[in-house]
Structure formats: C-alpha cells, structure tokens
Amino acid sequence: xxxxxxxxxxxxxxxxxxxxxxxxxxxxxxxxxxxxxxxxxxxxxxxxxxxxxxxxxxxxxxxxxxxxxxxxxxxxxxxxxxxxxxxxxxxxxxxxxxxxxxxxxxxxxxxxxxxxxxxxxxxxxxxxxxxxxxxxxxxxxxxxxxxxxxxxxxxxxxxxxxxxxxxxxxxxxxxxxxxxxxxxxxxxxxxxxxxxxxxxxxxxxxxxxxxxxxxxxxxxxxxxxxxxxxxxxxxxxxxxxxxxxxxxxxxxxxxxxxxxxxxxxxxxxxxxxxxxxxxxxxxxx
Amino acid sequence: xxxxxxxxxxxxxxxxxxxxxxxxxxxxxxxxxxxxxxxxxxxxxxxxxxxxxxxxxxxxxxxxxxxxxxxxxxxxxxxxxxxxxxxxxxxxxxxxxxxxxxxxxxxxxxxxxxxxxxxxxxxxxxxxxxxxxxxxxxxxxxxxxxxxxxxxxxxxxxxxxxxxxxxxxxxxxxxxxxxxxxxxxxxxxxxxxxxxxxxx
Numbered sequence: 001x002x003x004x005x006x007x008x009x010x011x012x013x014x015x016x017x018x019x020x021x022x023x024x025x026x027x028x029x030x031x032x033x034x035x036x037x038x039x040x041x042x043x044x045x046x047x048x049x050x051x052x053x054x055x056x057x058x059x060x061x062x063x064x065x066x067x068x069x070x071x072x073x074x075x076x077x078x079x080x081x082x083x084x085x086x087x088x089x090x091x092x093x094x095x096x097x098x099x100x101x102x103x104x105x106x107x108x109x110x111x112x113x114x115x116x117x118x119x120x121x122x123x124x125x126x127x128x129x130x131x132x133x134x135x136x137x138x139x140x141x142x143x144x145x146x147x148x149x150x151x152x153x154x155x156x157x158x159x160x161x162x163x164x165x166x167x168x169x170x171x172x173x174x175x176x177x178x179x180x181x182x183x184x185x186x187x188x189x190x191x192x193x194x195x196x197x198x199x200x201x202x203x204x205x206x207x208x209x210x211x212x213x214x215x216x217x218x219x220x221x222x223x224x225x226x227x228x229x230x231x232x233x234x235x236x237x238x239x240x241x242x243x244x245x246x247x248x249x250x251x252x253x254x255x256x257x258x259x260x261x262x263x264x265x266x267x268x269x270x271x272x273x274x275x276x277x278x279x280x281x282x283x284x285x
Numbered sequence: 286x287x288x289x290x291x292x293x294x295x296x297x298x299x300x301x302x303x304x305x306x307x308x309x310x311x312x313x314x315x316x317x318x319x320x321x322x323x324x325x326x327x328x329x330x331x332x333x334x335x336x337x338x339x340x341x342x343x344x345x346x347x348x349x350x351x352x353x354x355x356x357x358x359x360x361x362x363x364x365x366x367x368x369x370x371x372x373x374x375x376x377x378x379x380x381x382x383x384x385x386x387x388x389x390x391x392x393x394x395x396x397x398x399x400x401x402x403x404x405x406x407x408x409x410x411x412x413x414x415x416x417x418x419x420x421x422x423x424x425x426x427x428x429x430x431x432x433x434x435x436x437x438x439x440x441x442x443x444x445x446x447x448x449x450x451x452x453x454x455x456x457x458x459x460x461x462x463x464x465x466x467x468x469x470x471x472x473x474x475x476x477x478x479x480x481x482x483x484x485x
Contacts, residue, residue, distance in 0.1 A: 068421040069480035071445060099386070100412060100483025102421055136446075143352050144479045221475070246439075247317035247473035 029056045029139045034131065034153035037169040041129055042161035044121035049153065050165075050172055051075055051088075051113040051133055060106045061137045063093035065219040067104040071138040071146070072219070075113060078132035078150075082120030089114040091175040092261040092268045095214060104140075105216050112172040119157070126157040177259045177271035188260070192275040193243050195223070195251055204239040204258060204272050213269065215239040218257030222249040223276075225256060241274065251276060313419025317438060317472045321429040322417040326382070328405035329394035339378045341431055343463060345369070345456060347441075348415065348425035349381040349406060350388070351396035353479035356423050358447050360400045364454070365424075365441075369404055372460050381406040384415030385423075386484035412483040422478035426456050428463070436463060439474030 031054045038047040053073070055061060062070040077085040091112055093105040117131070136148040180188040190204045204215065209232045217225035220243075228240035241258055245251045254276055261269035314322060321344075325335040336344065347365060350356055359365055369379035383393055383406055393406040409415055418427060428437035437459040444452040459469045 069478060071477070098480050098483070099485050100416065100481065102480045102483070104480065138354075140479065142482065144354055146354050224475075246475070248469070248471065249473065 029059050029145065030054070030061060030137055030147060030149075032133075032135050032149050032151040034133055034151045035165055035168070036131075036153060036155055037163060037165055038155070038161040039164040040156045040158040040161050041119050041123065042158060043119060043123040045161050046116050046118040047161065048169060049085075049115050049117055049131060049133070050169065051115070051135060051151065053107070053111050053113070053135070053137070055107065055109055055111070055139065057109065059139050059141045060094075060096055060104065060108045061111065061139050062104065062106040063216075064090050065105055065217060066138075067096075067106075068098075068102040070104055070106065070140065070144070071136075073107075073111070073113070073135070073137045075115070076134040076136075077115070077117075078134060079117065080129060082123070083131075084118045086116040086118075089176045091172070092177055092259060092265060093216060094265060095216060095263075112175065114169075114172060114176060123157050125159065128154045129157050130154055173268075175265070175268040177261065177268045180270050180272045183270070188270055188272055190241075190258075190272055190274050192277045193241065193256070194277045195243055195245055196277075196279040199242065199244040201240065201242045202274060204241060204260065204274070206237040206239075206260070206270075208236060209234060210237040210260065212263045213237070213239075213260050214263055215241065216259050216261060217241070218259065220253055220256050222246050222251045222253065223256065225258075227258060243276070251278065313417060315418045315427070315435060315438065317435050319435055320433050321427065321435050322414070324407075324409075324414045324417070326407035326409055326414060327390055328407055329390050329397050331390055332405075334380065334405050334407055336429075340433070343372075343377045343431055343460070344429040345372075345377060345379045345460070346418070346427040346429070347379065347381045348420045348423050348481060349383045349396075350385045350423040350479060350482065351392075351400070352385070353423045355445075355447075355478040359424065359441065366401065368454070368457055368460075371457075372464075375460075375464055377460060377464075379404050382409050382414060382420070383407065384409040384412045384420060385482045386410060386412070387482075410484065412481075412485065415481055415483060420481050422476040423481060424478050425476040425481070428456065428459050428469075430463060436469050437472055438476075440476045443474070445477035 033052045035050045036047055061073050064072045066072055075088050096104040096106055131153045133151045138144055138146050187207045191202050193200045193202045211232055215227035217227055223243045226242045230237055230239045255273050258272045259269055323336045325333055328334050388410045390408050397406050424441050426441050430436040441456055442452050442454045455471055455474055462469050
C-alpha cells in the first residue's frame with residue numbers, strides 16, 4: 001500500500017508540471033516594482049526612482065542594445081504636470097551567448113533601472129503624488145514573449161524631503177556604468193573612430209589592468225560595432241573596437257557608446273563615448 | 286628547452302581555440318553585392334528546392350519561425366503573404382527558410398496550412414544555410430537579384446515594436462526599385478526579431 005501511495009504521489013507531482021502550470025508561470029515572467037530614494041518629494045528637489053524588475057530564472061530581458069536579436073527594455077514615465085524625468089539609466093548588462101554564435105546583451109534574475117526626476121519648484125503639499133512607469137520588455141528563453149506592465153508609486157509632497165532606501169539605492173547605483181570622463185584615479189581614453197572608408201578601428205585605453213572585463217557596444221542604426229578581446233598588461237588595458245557602416249548607408253551618428261563591464265557583474269563598470277569622424281567623401285560600394 | 290616548447294604549444298592552442306570560438310556568424314560570406322550562397326533544402330512536402338532552380342529570377346529569402354512573436358505579428362497582419370502575392374505576378378520567387386533546431390518538414394507544413402502560406406518553407410533545421418547567410422533573426426530578409434547577387438539584406442521594415450503608423454517596408458521598397466531598374470536606396474538594415482534558434 002505504501003508503494004501505491006508513493007507511485008500516486010509521483011504521478012500527482014508529474015501532473016503538477018503540466019502545461020497548465022507552465023502557462024500560469026508565463027503570466028508573471030517579469031515582475032515590476034517602483035521605489036524612490038525619498039519618503040516625501042520637496043519642491044524643485046530632484047529624487048531618484050528605481051524600476052526594479054525580477055525575472056523568472058532561465059529567462060532574460062534586454063539592454064538598450066539587445067545584441068543580435070531582441071528588443072530593448074523601455075520605460076515611459078507618466079508624471080504629474082511640471083515633473084521631468086531624465087534619461088533612463090541602464091545597469092551593466094550581461095553578455096548572453098546563444099547556440100550558433102549569436103550574442104545578446106541583457107539581464108537575468110533581476111535588473112534595476114534608475115531615473116532622476118525633478119519636481120516643479122512650485123509643488124504644493126499633497127498626500128499623493130502619483131508616479132507611473134509604463135514598462136515594456138521582450139522576455140526570452142527558448143521562445144520570446146513580448147510583455148509589459150504599468151508600475152505605480154505614490155509619494156507625499158512636503159516642504160522637506162527625507163531620504164529613504166539609502167542602502168538599496170547605493171547598491172543599485174553601483175551597477176550603473178560610470179562615465180569614463182568622470183573618473184579619478186584611473187583614466188580611460190579613446191581616439192575617435194574614423195569611418196571615412198566605410199569602416200574603422202580604435203582602441204579604448206585604460207591606465208589600470210582591468211581583468212575579466214568585456215567591452216559591449218551600445219546601439220547604432222547605421223553601424224555594426226564589434227568589440228574584440230581586451231589585452232591586459234600590468235600597465236593598463238586596451239579594448240579594441242571596430243565599426244562598419246551598413247551597405248549604402250551614410251553614418252549619421254556623431255558618437256557611439258561602449259560599456260566596459262566586469263564579466264561577473266561585481267560592479268557597473270564604465271561607459272565610454274567614442275566620437276565618430278568621417279571626411280565628406282561619399283561612401284564607396 | 287622544455288619550457289620554451291610548452292609555452293609555444295600553449296600559444297598555438299590559444300590561437301586555435303580563439304579561431305574556433307569566433308562567431309559562427311563570421312563564417313557567413315553574405316554581403317550586399319556578393320553572390321548569394323547556393324543551397325538545396327527540402328520544403329514542407331519533402332520536395333527538394335535549390336536556389337539554382339531560380340537562376341535569373343529575383344528571389345526573396347525570409348527566415349521563419351512560427352513560434353516567434355515577431356513572425357506571428359507579421360503573419361496576423363498579412364505582411365509576408367500580401368507582399369509575396371503582390372510580387373509573384375512580377376515573377377519574384379519568395380522562399381521561407383526555417384533554421385530552428387527542432388523544426389522539421391511536418392512542423393513547417395503545419396505552419397503553412399495554418400497561415401495559408403502557398404510557397405515553400407525550407408527545412409534548414411541543421412542551420413547550415415542560416416550560418417552561410419549570417420541569418421540572425423526571425424524575420425531576417427534577403428533579396429537576391431537576377432544576377433544572383435544580394436541586393437538587400439536586413440529587416441522586413443523599420444517597425445520592430447509594431448506600433449508605427451507610418452512605416453517603411455524595406456523589402457517592398459527594394460523590390461519596387463529593382464523592378465523599375467533603379468538602384469536599391471536602402472540595401473542594408475539591421476534585422477529585428479527573435480534570435481534564430483540554431484542547433485549549434
């Protein structure tokens with residue numbers, strides 16, 4: 001009889017893993033939450049909102065450059081009159097390799113995006129200032145599912161603001177790549193990329209050895225950007241970058257972004273802006 | 286003497302490893318203006334279809350995966366079916382290619398029946414042709430001109446999110462230009478979609 005019970009339990013357990021369960025799981029592949037670094041908003045005083053996304057294990061969403069496939073994760077803010085949101089700050093992405101040599105850039109498990117929001121200087125006291133973020137993503141494992149949600153946060157408006165969630169925001173800020181031109185102690189430089197002939201190369205040079213870091217290209221409509229293997233020595237690190245103009249296109253971008261991130265995502269790494277130059281002659285071919 | 290040999294052996298191994306690990310996409314020879322790689326694949330009815338069967342014709346290749354939401358959106362909107370029909374009268378051949386690892390003639394036939402696809406869906410589940418063309422997405426579009434050279438490669442249109450009211454269909458535009466004897470104004474764009482699910 002005990003054996004029967006064991007067998008029945010096993011069958012029951014297997015039945016729990018049927019498509020019904022899987023379908024239900026697919027409803028909530030990405031969960032979103034909004035948090036602020038203040039407990040009250042003060043007139044004219046900028047604060048930071050975090051868009052915290054939790055992703056079902058095994059699935060991933062995408063960075064602003066998704067790589068060979070996918071769609072960037074985006075946030076559109078719905079704010080009261082007079083409020084302004086700065087550009088969304090993306091945390092350092094992971095390099096995700098797919099069979100066949102395809103590469104994506106994105107996030108697994110969780111990703112926290114930050115935005116600085118500035119309230120109007122004539123903000124009146126209130127119990128409820130509604131902040132809404134319309135979030136869109138493509139979440140993929142073997143198949144891809146387009147999804148999104150509207151996440152909401154309500155904060156009081158008062159004469160004085162108070163800090164909140166300080167430890168979390170410090171942790172999340174550390175995952176955002178730091179602009180290379182705002183560094184002290186280490187220096188990261190790059191020569192402009194000249195694509196007059198339809199393609200070009202340059203090197204990002206750091207004055208310190210950056211072990212186990214990789215360079216990830218940012219988005220571009222008219223250029224295919226490839227980052228090669230970094231070379232680390234005791235004196236510094238070079239990250240080779242190549243760009244090729246798409247056939248028949250005129251490259252219109254004056255700069256591209258490359259982020260240098262630790263492979264183990266122990267920090268946010270650095271963001272480098274590479275100027276693009278070209279002479280005025282027509283692209284060949 | 287032994288130390289030197291070991292070091293150079295390790296160096297050779299590293300170079301070989303790097304060469305092997307380089308992107309599969311780099312094996313692709315497909316580029317605008319270059320001769321399109323030939324192929325022979327089975328369609329959903331088991332019939333062998335070769336690119337050389339259409340020598341001298343304009344051929345559109347469409348990388349396909351019925352499980353991809355981008356492909357689904359386009360088939361629900363009739364994008365590919367309508368375009369293929371529009372240009373069939375003008376002698377343009379339209380072939381879908383499925384490089385998804387676990388696809389087969391049967392699953393391609395099922396998709397063709399469900400979506401009224403009256404043209405070949407070619408079985409490239411081994412991924413060989415996909416790699417030769419450097420196909421990265423579904424959909425990923427290639428137009429081969431009458432001279433066998435690639436005249437367009439990239440996205441079906443400029444609307445990855447599917448929310449543009451005024452979109453440009455690059456394939457429609459390029460086919461119109463080719464048939465009018467003009468040069469293709471936009472010969473290459475970045476494709477968008479799901480990644481091709483290669484076996485390896």
